[in-house]
Amino acid sequence: MTRLRSGLFLPLFDALADPAIVIRLAVEAEEAGWHGVFVWDQLRWHEPVTDVADAWVTLAAIATATERIRLGPMVTPLARRRPVKVARETATLDRLSGGRLTLGVGLGNDEAGAELTITGEERDDRRRARMLDESLGILTAAWSGEVVRHRGEHYVVDGMRFLPRPVQQPGVPVWVGGYPGKPKPLRRAARHQGYIPVNLDHPDQLAEMVADLTTLRGPNPPAAFDVVVPLEPEQDPTPYAAAGATWWLVGPGAEAISVDQLRGIIRDGPA
Secondary structure (H helix, E strand, C coil): CCCCEEEEEECCEHHHHCHHHHHHHHHHHHHCCCCEEEECCCCCCCCCCCCECCHHHHHHHHHHHCCCCEEEECCEEHHHCCHHHHHHHHHHHHHHCCCCECEEEECCCCCCCCHHHHCCCCCCHHHHHHHHHHHHHHHHHHHCCCCEEEECCCCEEEEECCCCCCCCCCCCCEEEEECCCCHHHHHHHHCCCEEEECCCCCHHHHHHHHHHHHHHHCCCCCCCCEEEEEECCCCCCHHHHHCCCCEEEECCCCCCCCHHHHHHHHHHCCC
């Protein structure tokens, strides 16, 4: 069984929309032996949630207050971000944290807060998937430090270098989110450094996906690969670790967030 690392998975809503509280929780998690603190990247959520904090500003604050834990957005819908801006942000945050950033990416959706509709963003899943892949190509090129020349369906970068580079080389690890039964996110994840299955019902689902990822990555994959499983606090991560998970993420739901409950999870310690 692969060693299972443990991370907090925090929606930055209501009580957790105060970055000072999230910083304190991150410091407590590091002191308790947790391996990561990851935050949702949402612009809004449906009622009764009212307050929402920015993921990237909060991550920068966590980076300056901690020394060891990994951190990152889980996940950023790249289709609603400019890839050149994300290239700058990721390199800066990776350097600020001393090489501890992981970038979670996905399509995003309109289901929980209508954030795509209400802000006029692209709503077609296939088009957002193409935007996501194009953005990932730009990020990979930008992190290399070489001149980026890109003319695609959605974005143009006409001869630009992105310096300084991230601390991590060849670039920031990318974890790709996807739903069980969807083959395209698996193929996308196999080209990067990790996969986040969303809304898993059973460890057997994960075992099937891990087998598919192993096939897709080939007999001599270039680097280590993470399989990242978000679970409810009451769920036992052990069978998921046996099925191939390398990270267990746990945290509150989007509503009725309790800081005291989170502190209890932190005190209980990592898996």
